[in-house]
Amino acid sequence: MLLIECPHCGPCAEIEFRCGGEGHIQRPGPHDRVSDTAWADYLFYRENPKGEHRERWFHAAGCRRWFNVARDTVTHRIRAVYAMADSCPPDDALAVQVSATGKAGAA
Template identity: 80%
Template sequence: MLLITCPYCGPRAETEFRCGGEGHITRPGPHDAVTDEAWADYLFYRTNPKGEHRERWLHSAGCGRWFNLARDTVTHRITAVYPMGEALPEGTAA
């Protein structure tokens, strides 16, 4: 089991959280100018790296807030946790 440190509540068991997929994905727009191909790419296509990866997580059984997390997909080692809207902290490999 992972021990995830919520930036708002502190360390908690992974069962309190829900992964929201790849982080730092920008929604295409404006909505009336987006092609079907661009919309499909946004909805369905994500990277699936072996190694460092940035993800969105929701503290669903806690504060209910979203945050970003940098995690190694092979070892599950968490290298950074940071609030939504912020860039990956300097010195993190992801």
């Protein structure tokens, strides 16, 4: 079982969360000028990489807030947890946090 560090509540068991799929997906617009192909791409096509992936997670049994996670789909190692409005921190910024705290993604 994963231990996920909610940015609002702290570390909680994986069963408290729901994965919302790929993160950082931009809705095409404006709505009156979006082609059928662009709309279908937005609705139905997502990346499914083997390796690091950016995902949206929802803390369903806790604070009921959304946040982003950078997670390796092979090892399930969570590299970063960050707010919905933020972009994923670069690898070198996390290296400083990991060495200082011993935990990836901790501030």
